[in-house]
Amino acid sequence: xxxxxxxxxxxxxxxxxxxxxxxxxxxxxxxxxxxxxxxxxxxxxxxxxxxxxxxxxxxxxxxxxxxxxxxxxxxxxxxxxxxxxxxxxxxxxxxxxxxxxxxxxxxxxxxxxxxxxxxxxxxxxxxxxxxxxxxxxxxxxxxxxxxxxxxxxxxxxxxxxxxxxxxxxxxxxxxxxxxxxxxxxxxxxxxxxxxxxxxxxxxxxxxxxxxxxxxxxxxxxxxxxxxxxxxxxxxxxxxxxxxxxxxxxxxxxxxxxxxxxxxxxxxxxxxxxxxxxxxxxxxxxxxxxxxxxxxxxxxxxxxxxxxxxxxxxxxxxxxxxxxxxxxxxxxx
Numbered sequence: 001x002x003x004x005x006x007x008x009x010x011x012x013x014x015x016x017x018x019x020x021x022x023x024x025x026x027x028x029x030x031x032x033x034x035x036x037x038x039x040x041x042x043x044x045x046x047x048x049x050x051x052x053x054x055x056x057x058x059x060x061x062x063x064x065x066x067x068x069x070x071x072x073x074x075x076x077x078x079x080x081x082x083x084x085x086x087x088x089x090x091x092x093x094x095x096x097x098x099x100x101x102x103x104x105x106x107x108x109x110x111x112x113x114x115x116x117x118x119x120x121x122x123x124x125x126x127x128x129x130x131x132x133x134x135x136x137x138x139x140x141x142x143x144x145x146x147x148x149x150x151x152x153x154x155x156x157x158x159x160x161x162x163x164x165x166x167x168x169x170x171x172x173x174x175x176x177x178x179x180x181x182x183x184x185x186x187x188x189x190x191x192x193x194x195x196x197x198x199x200x201x202x203x204x205x206x207x208x209x210x211x212x213x214x215x216x217x218x219x220x221x222x223x224x225x226x227x228x229x230x231x232x233x234x235x236x237x238x239x240x241x242x243x244x245x246x247x248x249x250x251x252x253x254x255x256x257x258x259x260x261x262x263x264x265x266x267x268x269x270x271x272x273x274x275x276x277x278x279x280x281x282x283x284x285x286x287x288x289x290x291x292x293x294x295x296x297x298x299x300x301x302x303x304x305x306x307x308x309x310x311x312x313x314x315x316x317x318x319x320x321x322x323x324x325x326x327x328x329x330x331x332x
Contacts, residue, residue, distance in 0.1 A: 003212030008301045018310030025318055028279055028311070029095065033108075036092040039085060040111040042070040043118030046081055050121040050166075066123055074303070082127025083297055085115045086289045087308055090134050094282025097147060098275040120165065123172045125187075126296035130289040137285045190231050190296070196221045197235040206242045212301065214239040229298035236300035249300075253291070256309040259316035260284035266319065276319060283311050 022028050046067055049055070055065040056078070069081035092112040099105045119127045135154065142151035171181075179187035200217055201208070209217035214230045217239050230236045238246040263280035267273035286308045299305070 003301060011303050011306050014303055015306040015310045019313035022314035032091045032095050035088050036095055036108055036111050039088045039115050042075055043085060043114040045070045046118040067121055078122035079124045082119045082122040082124035083293050085119050086127055086130040087286050089115050090285030091282040093138055094278040097278040125176050126293045128173055130292045133292050134285050134289050141281055194232055197230050197239050201238045208240045208242040211240050231296055231298050233294035233300045256312040257287045259312045263315050263319045280315050283315055
């Protein structure tokens with residue numbers, strides 16, 4: 001009841017507010033511009049902590065050092081910081097492509113670049129995978145459009161930036177496939193936890209442990225770290241609500257993704273809808289970024305997904321409102 005009435009009720013309220021108040025193209029641009037500009041100080045704090053040595057030392061090992069995040073509930077942890085930035089980066093890129101004022105575009109480019117640097121210096125493995133999906137989707141989309149020069153520039157900058165990546169960054173990424181090489185033990189711990197969660201879901205496929213009760217369920221299984229949320233959104237829902245609950249979440253997610261995809265597809269060949277095309281592309285990429293991060297994050301009931309889902313509902317409503325009404329049957 002605590003999770004339902006406090007955290008999740010606020011999350012759903014945010015979703016409904018965004019879906020119903022962001023009802024014009026100008027409002028959509030305003031909210032995405034606001035997110036982009038507000039992400040700048042968050043990313044800057046991460047960069048400053050990296051340069052000044054403000055690290056979190058897991059297990060008192062220098063090799064396990066991770067930067068401290070921005071001091072707020074959603075970004076204090078470096079993994080959470082990477083998640084938030086990866087949700088905003090696609091929106092920022094879409095906004096850059098529809099902004100014509102040079103000064104504002106330069107400001108947005110600086111914010112987006114700082115956000116990408118912020119993701120890298122968190123040393124978040126999920127952050128890297130999500131960022132790769134974002135860049136891959138944008139390159140694929142732009143390569144077939146007149147703005148393909150942006151895709152070429154991004155590819156060149158990415159290759160040029162490789163020598164400047166932090167020391168041991170690739171060592172960290174190697175633990176994605178070789179979890180035993182993780183000196184912090186977090187990869188091994190989370191793999192064991194997710195295996196325990198799968199066993200729990202198999203044993204309780206229809207009725208789970210209860211909303212927000214996956215911590216207690218994992219405590220009862222034994223063999224995993226106590227009092228820790230499952231670091232996997234899909235397994236959180238399955239453990240708490242059983243497979244029916246997981247299916248309901250997937251329906252919400254796929255419905256949001258479809259809304260953004262439909263707008264992107266319908267606006268692709270319409271020059272007058274170019275702005276809506278790129279904003280919908282950003283929302284779609286943000287949802288795909290979340291889909292990847294969700295495999296590694298304990299944020300099932302938090303704001304992150306539902307904020308972007310609200311934007312997906314909004315962009316579909318904006319497109320439908322602007323579309324011409326179908327002609328009556330038999331009209332000439």
